[in-house]
Amino acid sequence: GADSxxxxxxxxxxxxxxxxxxxxxxxxxEILNFMIEFKxxxxxxxxxxxxxxxxxxxxxxxxxxxxxxxxxxxxxxRLKRTSSIMEKMRRKNIPFSLENIERYINDVAGVxxxxxxxxxxxxxxxxxxxxxxxxxxxxxDYIINPKPNGYRSLHLIISVPVFFAEQRKDMKVEVQIxxxxxxxxxxxEHQLRYKQEIANEEEIARQLRECADxxxxxxxxxxDIRTKIEASSSILTE
Ligand code: GTP
Ligand code: MG
Numbered sequence: 001g002a003d004s005x006x007x008x009x010x011x012x013x014x015x016x017x018x019x020x021x022x023x024x025x026x027x028x029x030e031i032l033n034f035m036i037e038f039k040x041x042x043x044x045x046x047x048x049x050x051x052x053x054x055x056x057x058x059x060x061x062x063x064x065x066x067x068x069x070x071x072x073x074x075x076x077x078r079l080k081r082t083s084s085i086m087e088k089m090r091r092k093n094i095p096f097s098l099e100n101i102e103r104y105i106n107d108v109a110g111v112x113x114x115x116x117x118x119x120x121x122x123x124x125x126x127x128x129x130x131x132x133x134x135x136x137x138x139x140x141d142y143i144i145n146p147k148p149n150g151y152r153s154l155h156l157i158i159s160v161p162v163f164f165a166e167q168r169k170d171m172k173v174e175v176q177i178x179x180x181x182x183x184x185x186x187x188x189e190h191q192l193r194y195k196q197e198i199a200n201e202e203e204i205a206r207q208l209r210e211c212a213d214x215x216x217x218x219x220x221x222x223x224d225i226r227t228k229i230e231a232s233s234s235i236l237t238e
Contacts, residue, residue: 048171150212
């Protein structure tokens, strides 16, 4: 049982030579230290997510007062799982270290903002980027240039300072901004992508692409309608 296993391990350690024992001790200290530092880094990413989420909430609240409507429908956040970080680094041939996570993995912290209209995406993004503590590292506009499969969203990699007791640290956050329709398309496409062995794969891809284009058309028509309503109501209130 467990007792005899402890006994076996103890006898093994007692009879091991000192040099080996000391190496093992150093190694386990190193592993433990790494785990503590890794947890700390993940905690910092969690705080960066909170900071960015708050920035969006503030913009939404201000916008509401100014224009009597909310540009943001909801915000989803996620911290990349350790196994996904490791898998991504293996795939990209990056040695696993804390420095390399910070340098090369831009999406450990993820914030997804779902807007009502396409123009809200750009107003919200612009208002975020111009804040003087936000540094824009990369911008990919998959709305103007959709992916070949039809994927649309505005992607930003930003860095924001987070203030801790002993230090200020700039943390990277991946921001995805999209409409409700773009979001439901992306969730569906994501689910289908992980289904193995789809019959008729090409036909399904074609249909998805078609849906993405229809959705883009509907998004732009909804924006047109809203603009017209706003124009006519401002004439009435003048
Ligand atoms: P990687 O994260 O290494 O793929 O970096 P990248 O430079 O290719 O990033 P990109 O901005 O293209 O995509 C980042 C994230 O956007 C992904 O992790 C997904 O969450 C989302 N995304 C990108 N393309 C697609 C797509 O075709 N379908 C769906 N559903 N999501 C996508
Ligand atoms: Mg990608």
